[in-house]
Amino acid sequence: MFTLTDITQPSTAEEAYSTLIKRKNNQVIGGSAWLRMGKKRIGTGIELSNLNLDYIKDEDSFVEIGAMTTFRTLETSLVLKDNFGSIIEDSVKDIIGVQFRNVVTVGGTIYSKFGFSDLIVALLALDCDVELYKAGRMSLAEFLNKKYEKDLLLKIYINKKNSTSSYKSLRNAKSDYPLLNVSVSKTDSNIKICVGARPQIATIATKASEFLSGKELNDENINIASQIASDELVFGSNMRASREYRCEMSKVLIKRALMEVK
């Protein structure tokens, strides 16, 4: 469990950010599920409950989600289901249990850029932007590639597009971390294939996505695309799976996901 010297509940993002950068060991507290697994000695913990960041807003061309929104809220949101189908719900619904999902937050997850993250890979297939207090708004893909810098993640935006999408994951046991996760989206004839838990952070399989865009999603093209993706992406080994296993299984998950956006 982490320890805090002090805790503050700022009422503006400006106040939260200025406290965050005041000392090296000051830190934002989201749902704190991840933080409590470690033994960090935090200076001032910045608890964000007073910033009103727990919401999902349905706007004309996008859906806005506050950083303190929990996985359970995502999972049960009709706004998300109506606009993006079940991809977001599917990505979070198997993580541990309902009580856990009532605690963990969008901000804590995206800011941490966990390689295994189920939510990040799902959002990457959609047209998603993140908004940080200092660095401002940028695409999720850009944020994932950006060098670490202390900042405050305030909200995300998912642009509404007439897309179909799918999410797949593979776990050794039901409540374990995924050893591989895949998301796919189809917007008009454009295909986006994303793979996470490689075990590195989710990324877009650009060559495979380009190959399939504009083509018929038949068995032959799907097989070729999944082979291209497994060739172009870097996989690694850890305690959950070997590089070779991940590489082979990525073809299976990509095929299954593509069959669902056909």
Ligand SMILES: Cc1cc2nc3c(=O)[nH]c(=O)nc-3n(C[C@H](O)[C@H](O)[C@H](O)COP(=O)(O)OP(=O)(O)OC[C@H]3O[C@@H](n4cnc5c(N)ncnc54)[C@H](O)[C@@H]3O)c2cc1C
């Ligand atoms: C036992 C366990 C099992 C898990 N299994 C899975 C799994 O199978 N799949 C999966 O995808 N995820 C899994 N997770 C991760 C989980 O889903 C969350 O991503 C994680 O707990 C972080 O969210 P949090 O709200 O708890 O963040 P916290 O623990 O509060 O914070 C995590 C980090 O993010 C920072 N932070 C928090 N909020 C913000 C913000 N708004 N702006 C800037 N920085 C911020 C904190 O300072 C800290 O460094 C698991 C976590 C645990 C503890």
